[in-house]
Amino acid sequence: MNRAFLRPLARTAVLLAAALVLAGALPAAAAGPDVRVKVAPRTVRTDxxxxxxxxxxxxxxxxxxxVGRPPRGKNLLPAGGASTSTQVSWVNGRFSAVKQFVLEYLPAGVGEGEVPSFEIDVDGKTVHTEPVPVRILEAPKAPGEARGGGAAPGGNDEVRVRTVVDRDRVWLGESILLEYRLESRVKIQGYDPDHLDPVPGFLVEDEPVSPRATRYTFRDSAGREWVGWVLFRRRxxxxxxxxxxxxxxxxxxxxVRRREDVFGMAFGGFAERVGLVAPAKTIEVKPLPEAGRPPDFSGAVGSFTLEARLDRARVAAGEAVQLEVTVRGEGNLSTASPPTVTLPPDVQAFDPVEKRQGPGFRTWDVPIVPRAPGRVQVGPVRFAYFDPAAGEYRVATVPxxxxxxxxGAAGGAATGGPAPVAARGGDxxxxxxxxxxxxxNLERPPWASPLLxxxxxxxxxxxLGATVLGPLxxxxxGSPAGRRARLRAAVARRLAAARKRAGAAxxxxAREVIEALHLWAGEVLGEPSRPLDRTRLFRGLAERTGREELARRFVETLEAAEAIRYAGVGEIGRVIDAAAEITREVPR
Amino acid sequence: MSARNRRRCMAALVACLVFLAAAAAALAAGPDPGGGAAALSPRALLEQAAAAGEAGRWEEAERDLREVVSRGIHDPEAWYDLGTVLAHEGKYGEAILALRRALRLDPRHEDARANLEWVRARLADASEGTDGARDLLARWLALLPERGALVAAIALEWIGAALLLFGLFRARRRAAALRRAGIAALVLAALLALPPLGLAWLRATDRSAVVLAERAEARSGPGEDNPVLFTVHEGLEVELGRARGDWVYVRVPGGPAGWLPRSALAPVHPDGHP
Structure with a gap:
């Protein structure tokens, strides 16, 4: 064969083959994205x-x-996000690229369901998938399963999520407390999601809650122990x-479930992800009554108290003073308007500024500027609210x-001195x-005074002294010394009385002297001396004292005193001296 | 009764009266010096403060009243006036402190109580006060005039002692009756002395304080590096606990407890810092 003839032929064949390859590959490359949705199963039980x-x-x-988070479907809720996978292949000379999104949905009701339409972005081009209908059947109840648990799909006799509200009939604006509680009889490793979506028709305030701190236990009607946690708390x-x-x-x-061997013995456990649905709740919201609605009612519903204070009691005209107003109580304070303040014409108030807000209270500062000197009354301050417990409007007031x-510095005319601010009574x-x-000084205690x-x-x-010393x-x-002392004292008193009366009587x-002498003699003799005649008296004294001279002097003095007493003869002074000298002799 | 016994009774009576007069003088001895050449007397200062208050010159009134109490005259009326003036000035923390001091000295001072409630109603922190049970007891103990009860108690003590002494040493017909009367007088004296002594004890053991700082943070320990437990504001009344350095452990009545800087507080008892 002529080579010259074959060369162009071979060249043409190669070009033709290449053209054929290209012709096969180009349509594949030029084709637009193909998006398909597969749903399995199409008939599903609630579990x-x-x-x-x-x-x-x-x-x-x-x-x-x-695009976006997986949407909800009719009676179907997305369980978590989508998982993706990409596959690129070259098969039979054809380039092929496939990307898959896999999502799981949980039944949230019984009857007709629908997988929603998804929005897919492919190279800037948006593609919407068609919704896919599914049929949802009631799952058979396990024996002993708690009723009303609310964990319809995925909720079983081991783990469930409950929706708990503190009230299901409220007034418009009245807050309710919503909790999602996870209850389980098996070990829990974790949960999704970590945040919740807004709730249509409600203002939502999420309250921080630590599930670990809210752990509780209880037993169901079958006597099985459950452990519960509050996952989310919302107002x-x-x-x-x-x-x-x-x-x-x-x-x-x-x-984490326990694994059992063929003999029913536990030997470890295996982790598993379970999809659960906290059931829906219906709340009946009553409209607030029109009757009795205060004109300054701003929508606060709850039970509140009102406090107000001025940061100063005195201010110069033209300067601002802050009126701090605080509303405290239970209710939807987040949407409440500030309390209203009634002011005299020459006092100007500016817009309230929120100062603090916390659980159960809100505080505003109301700048107030008095324009003229004098004494003004700021207020009353009012806060109108609806009391759901009483079912009527109320007004908290500060006088x-x-x-x-x-x-002021600009020279406001004085008004002749302000009236006394403080008056008795009232507020x-x-x-x-x-x-x-x-x-x-009442600070000093009574015991600080030494005199006291x-x-x-x-x-x-x-x-105390008398009690202790009295018996002594x-x-x-009663002792001889005591008797002597008493005698001395008695004799001395008589003689003192005698001296006192010597001049006048x-x-x-003389009678006092005679008494003194007989007292002394009686003590010396140990018996009354008055009945004794002079001789026996002389002998007794001489014998007892051992001194005749003393006995003689005693008798002479006694007779002299008797002479003065009965006859008025003699000198009483000398007799008293003599008696004193005699009685100074102490009998033994 | 013989002439001699009559004389003895008279002597005892005179002695009692002399002692009573001395006791009354000791109790009434106050630091109201009547004023010197350079300074006004406390009473004159009080009158001057009242006049300044009447004219709305609160700073002037405050200065006069502070002068009175700085002289060591802890009279309930002086503290009451100072607290009222401070309340007018909007110094609520110091006003509460002064009014609490007035009530501490005179638990039945109703005007001080009313003004204290007025100020409490205007505080940032809702305050129940620290004076619940103690206040009730103090008000009950203050039913009798404090000084009069003490003088009467001492008088009865002397009369009772004299009667007992007569009864002990005069072993005659009426000795037993004298002893009974003496014991009764001593018991009555003890009963009369209880309220003033109880009040003095309550004053001496008062551990309450008032927050004077506009805002203070209570911490879990005595130091700035400890975490903040809660925040208190001016005028809050707290109970004092132990102290460590510049920090004092306080308890909010019916509420939390924590450590506050000593400088943020003032004790109701003038010497009451732990």
Whole structure:
């Protein structure tokens, strides 16, 4: 064969083959993205899941993305996010790219369901999938399963999520407390999601809650022990009346189940992710009554108290003073308007500024500027609210606060001195005192005064002394020494009396001397001396004292005294001296 | 009764009266000096403060009243006036402190109580006060005039002691009756002395304080590096606990407890810092 003839032929064949290859490959490359949705199973029980697989193939498939979070479907809730996978292949000379999104949906009701439409972005081009209908059947109840648990799909006799509200009939604006509680009989590893969506028809305030701190246990009707945790706590305030529904919320919970061998013995466990749905709740919201609605009612519903204070009691005209107003209580304070303040014409108030807000209270500062000097009343301050417990409107009020306004720097005309701010009674300060008595230092305790202590302590000391010394004194008084002392004292008293009367009544003075002498003699003799005649008296004294001279002097003095007493003869002074000298001799 | 016994009774009576007069003088001895050439007397200062208050010159009134109490005259009326003036000035923390001091000295001072409630109603922190049970007891103990009860108690003590002494040493017909009367007088004296002594004890053991700082943070320990437990504001009344350095452990009545800087507080008892 002629080579010259074959060369062009071979060249043509190669070009033709290449053209054929290109002709086969180009349509594939030029084709647009192909998006298909596969749903399995199409008939599902409430305790099963629906798997949705979205397959994107064709040009730009590798860059395809699912727009937004997986949407809810009719009676179907997304359990977590989508998982993706990409496959690129060259088969039979054809380039092929496929990307898959796999999502799981949990049944949230019984009957007709629908997998929603998905929005897919492929190289800037948006593709919407068609919704896919599914049929949802009631799952058979396990024996002993708690009723009303609410964990319809995925909720079983081991783990469930409950939706708990503190009330299901409220007034418009009245807050309710919503909790999602996870209850389980198996070990829990974790849960999704970590945050919740807004609730249509409600203002939502999420309260921080630590599930670990809220752990509780209980037993069901079959006697099985459950452990529960509060996963989320929200305060919902309805924004419209009627029957509002808190939609169901899907949860994915990681649980650890025990593994048992063929003999029923536990030997470890295995982790599993379980899809659960917290059931929907319907709240009946009653509209607030029109009757009795205060004109300044701003929508606060609850039970509140009102406090107000001025940061100063005195201010110069033209300067600002802050009126701090605080509303405290239970209710939807977050949407409440500031309280209203009634002011005199020459006082200007500016817009309130929120100062603090916390659980159960809100504080505003109201800048107030008095324009003229004098004494003004700031207030009353009012806060109108609806009390759901009583079912009627109420107004919390703070009485007017006095404010002293002095002439300003610009030279406001004085008004002849302000009237006293403080007056007795009412909600005002009481007036200053000027006591009629001298001022005292009451801080000093009574026991700080030494004189007082002495005065208080002395009587008991005296009593104590008398109690202790009394018996000693009595014993001493009965002893010879005591008797002598008593005798001396008695004789001395008689002689002193005699001297006192010697000038005016010598007879009486002599009687005292005679008594003194007989007292002395009786003590010396040991018997009464008065009945004794002179001779026996002389002998007795001489014998007892051993001194005749003393006995003689005694008798002579006694006779001299008797002479003065009965005859008025003699000198009483000398007799008294003689008696004193005799009685100084102490009998043994 | 013989002439001699009558004389003895008279002597004892005179002695009692002399002691009573001395006791009354000791109790009434106050630091109201009547004023010197350079300074006004406390009473004159009080009158001057009242006049300034009447004219709305609160700073002037405050200065006069502070002068009175700085002289060591802890009279309830002086503290009451100072607290009222401070309340007018909007110094609520110091006003509460002064009014609490007035009530501490005179638990039945109703105007001080009313003004204290007025101020409490205007505080940032809702305050129940620290004076619940103690206040009730103090008000009950203050039913009798404090000084009069003490003088009467001492008088009865002396009379009782005298009667007992007579009864002990005069072993005659009426000795037993004298002893009984003496014991009764001593018991009555003890009963009369209880309220003033109880009040003095309550004053001496008062552990309450008032927050004077506009805002203070209570911490879990005595130091800035400890975490903040809660925040208190001016005028809050707290109970004092132990102290460590510049920090004091306080308890909010019916509420939490924590450590506050000593400088943020003032004790109701003038010497009451732990």
């Amino acid at each position: 099963e899941r629906v798997t949705v697989t979205i397959t994107v193939s064709g040009e730009g498939a590798t860059s395809a993305t699912l 919902l305030t309805p924004t419209r009346s009627g029957r509002l529904t808190i939609p169901p919320v899907p949860f994915t919970v990681g649980v 007017p606060l006095p404010l002293e306004v002095t002439p 005002r300060l009481r007036w200053l005192h000027v006591p009629d008595r001298p001022l005292r 202590v002495v005065l208080a302590v002395l009587p008991p000391l005296l009593l 004194v009595s014993r001493w008084a 010598p007879g009486e003075a």
